[in-house]
Amino acid sequence: MTPFADANPTGPDPLRLTVTTWNINSVRLRIDSVLRFLDAAKPDVLCLQETKCPDDAFPLKALRGSGYENVFFAGQKGYNGVAILSRFPLLTRCVMPFCERQDARHISAVLGPEAGAAAGIALHDFYVPAGGDIPDRALNPKFAHKLDFLQELRAWGGKRVAGPAILVGDLNVAPLEHDVWSHKQLLDVVSHTPIETEALETLRGEADWIDTARLLTPEPEKIYTWWSYRSPDWQAANKGRRLDHAWVSPDLKDTVRKMEVFREARGWERPSDHAPVTLTLEL
DNA sequence: ATGGTTGTGGAACAA
Numbered sequence: 001m002t003p004f005a006d007a008n009p010t011g012p013d014p015l016r017l018t019v020t021t022w023n024i025n026s027v028r029l030r031i032d033s034v035l036r037f038l039d040a041a042k043p044d045v046l047c048l049q050e051t052k053c054p055d056d057a058f059p060l061k062a063l064r065g066s067g068y069e070n071v072f073f074a075g076q077k078g079y080n081g082v083a084i085l086s087r088f089p090l091l092t093r094c095v096m097p098f099c100e101r102q103d104a105r106h107i108s109a110v111l112g113p114e115a116g117a118a119a120g121i122a123l124h125d126f127y128v129p130a131g132g133d134i135p136d137r138a139l140n141p142k143f144a145h146k147l148d149f150l151q152e153l154r155a156w157g158g159k160r161v162a163g164p165a166i167l168v169g170d171l172n173v174a175p176l177e178h179d180v181w182s183h184k185q186l187l188d189v190v191s192h193t194p195i196e197t198e199a200l201e202t203l204r205g206e207a208d209w210i211d212t213a214r215l216l217t218p219e220p221e222k223i224y225t226w227w228s229y230r231s232p233d234w235q236a237a238n239k240g241r242r243l244d245h246a247w248v249s250p251d252l253k254d255t256v257r258k259m260e261v262f263r264e265a266r267g268w269e270r271p272s273d274h275a276p277v278t279l280t281l282e283l
Numbered sequence: 284a285t286g287g288t289t290g291t292g293g294a295a296c297a298a
Contacts, residue, residue, distance in 0.1 A: 025289075025290065025298085026289095026290060026291080029290075029291095050290090050298085052290070052291065077291085078290090078291050078292075078296095078297090079291085079296095079297070079298095130297075130298050131298095132297085132298085133284070133298095134284055135284095136284090139284085140284095142297085142298095172298090188284090228287080228288075228298095229287085229288040229289050229290095229298090230286075230287040230288045230289090231287075231288085232287075232288090270289095273288090273289080273298085
């Protein structure tokens with residue numbers, strides 16, 4: 001045998017799988033931004049939240065020819081709504097209800113055999129309730145809803161079927177001190193109150209999910225994925241929060257390569273207040 | 284527990 005006969009002893013090249021999560025805040029208004037992002041970043045999968053679009057109005061035609069024609073979506077009129085766009089065929093569409101509501105806040109899919117080494121990975125796309133302004137369950141039903149939703153997410157995590165899985169979405173909680181521009185000033189602000197951050201970290205830990213952003217970029221480095229519309233100069237002020245997340249099941253931990261906030265899109269014309277966040281795995 | 288802005292839908296409500 002020549003020295004070169006087995007130059008690649010590990011077999012075929014590994015597959016790089018990229019999955020983006022993006023709260024788009026109206027998929028119809030921003031379908032051109034979706035296409036622009038897909039063209040620029042070319043992820044394998046794009047998970048959207050806040051599509052604000054009934055299913056019969058989802059802009060499927062605009063995606064024709066984009067290379068992302070495998071689409072699962074679950075929408076409703078005016079609020080919420082989630083969607084998964086994929087280069088690979090998707091299997092097993094599932095929409096879980098939470099808090100006994102019809103809200104479209106979850107959708108999942110399994111990557112089909114065409115995804116090669118990524119086949120069989122389950123994708124879960126979540127949109128956790130924002131929770132209103134007052135961080136008090138008794139005074140604010142929206143905050144109560146958020147806490148109840150997180151509790152149900154915890155229960156689901158405990159009985160989730162085994163196997164490789166990726167959980168992404170706008171979880172509307174910035175769990176760690178350096179996930180916000182000022183930990184002290186945001187301790188009473190919904191998205192960073194201890195009851196929320198502890199709930200999210202607890203449910204993540206109990207189900208052994210890996211927080212990929214912090215796996216690769218530990219504290220104290222700041223990471224933000226959202227900047228309020230209400231800041232006159234979001235870029236200069238940079239008062240961001242890390243609300244958008246990508247978690248992987250423990251069997252995928254060693255495949256995590258990159259977690260990137262595409263901040264540029266926050267500066268596009270008529271932007272979403274969230275930036276797209278892309279996870280890269282090497283399988 | 285302020286106000287600031289954006290989206291849906293065409294007033295109020297959600298974020």
